[in-house]
Amino acid sequence: MTAIRVGVIGAAGRMGTEVCRAVEAADDLELVARVDEGDDLADLAKAGARVAVDFTHPGVVMGNLEYCAGAGIHSVVGTSGFTPDRLAQLREWLAKSPETGILIAPNFGIGAVLMMRFAAQAARFYESVEIVELHHPNKVDAPSGTARRTAELIAEAREGAGLGEMPDATVDDPDGARGGKVDGVPVHAVRLRGLVAHQEVLLGDDGEMLTIRHDSFQRTSFMPGVLLGVRRVVSTPGLTVGLEHFLDLG
Ligand SMILES: NC(=O)C1=CN([C@@H]2O[C@H](COP(=O)(O)OP(=O)(O)OC[C@H]3O[C@@H](n4cnc5c(N)ncnc54)[C@H](OP(=O)(O)O)[C@@H]3O)[C@@H](O)[C@H]2O)C=CC1
Numbered sequence: 001m002t003a004i005r006v007g008v009i010g011a012a013g014r015m016g017t018e019v020c021r022a023v024e025a026a027d028d029l030e031l032v033a034r035v036d037e038g039d040d041l042a043d044l045a046k047a048g049a050r051v052a053v054d055f056t057h058p059g060v061v062m063g064n065l066e067y068c069a070g071a072g073i074h075s076v077v078g079t080s081g082f083t084p085d086r087l088a089q090l091r092e093w094l095a096k097s098p099e100t101g102i103l104i105a106p107n108f109g110i111g112a113v114l115m116m117r118f119a120a121q122a123a124r125f126y127e128s129v130e131i132v133e134l135h136h137p138n139k140v141d142a143p144s145g146t147a148r149r150t151a152e153l154i155a156e157a158r159e160g161a162g163l164g165e166m167p168d169a170t171v172d173d174p175d176g177a178r179g180g181k182v183d184g185v186p187v188h189a190v191r192l193r194g195l196v197a198h199q200e201v202l203l204g205d206d207g208e209m210l211t212i213r214h215d216s217f218q219r220t221s222f223m224p225g226v227l228l229g230v231r232r233v234v235s236t237p238g239l240t241v242g243l244e245h246f247l248d249l250g
């Protein structure tokens, strides 16, 4: 068996450090490059990387992916900040490199993927739904990519079920206490020392509430998903959005 040669972009970061450790511990993978800010992306090709794993920053990830797609290096991406326009741009780059694959995963935690799936399943049965995402205080963006994706899925499910706007009699909210709205779904972002990555989806209707909650207490929780992505992206050309496409969820 030939090991898959992997380069990590953002290797010195919180996630990058953990990914390097996980790749080094896997018998079927070989860590061949660590790329950090100021390094040359061409180091990836020089090292013969077949897959690049990106955990950097929304402001730099597109440049990294343009390079990788152009060099025929598959990418596994955890970095947040992917809008529909950005996804369209990736499809354009991949059209010129049709054998290359990119996986964009808003969350690599298997439990988080299930939480999103369960929230979408439940959404059509409830009049009201709100998302509370809770993260460490060094997180650069809000709301989280996971919360955005969850809100999108919930909005799709509500539309499919013919549900309209949620009831909310608030007319006076000068401090934004009702949170932000993503696709019509209220999202509340908490940043707190001691937290890693957590999310609750609250679904309410007459006389009842369903709470769906996921907690990543350690970044190791993302590693099985990242390694699965690396193993699968090499045989999945084109753009894949969401780790669920590489999981058999039944
Ligand atoms: N999908 C998922 O499951 C998860 C996604 N994330 C996402 O991953 C991203 C990174 O998170 P996290 O690891 O906590 O952040 P960190 O800030 O700890 O890590 C980012 C790293 O990228 C480096 N970096 C910045 N610019 C470049 C560049 N141009 N080339 C190479 N490296 C660069 C930073 O260096 P420097 O500090 O010197 O700027 C830093 O070391 C975020 O978008 C976060 O939301 C996080 C956890 C799970």
Ligand SMILES: O=C(O)C1=N[C@H](C(=O)O)C[C@H](O)C1
Binding pocket: 080, 106, 107, 108, 135, 139, 140, 143, 144, 145, 146, 147, 196, 197, 198
């Ligand atoms: O920055 C983080 O930490 C995380 N970012 C991702 C997101 O924005 O959803 C995934 C997870 O929540 C951890």
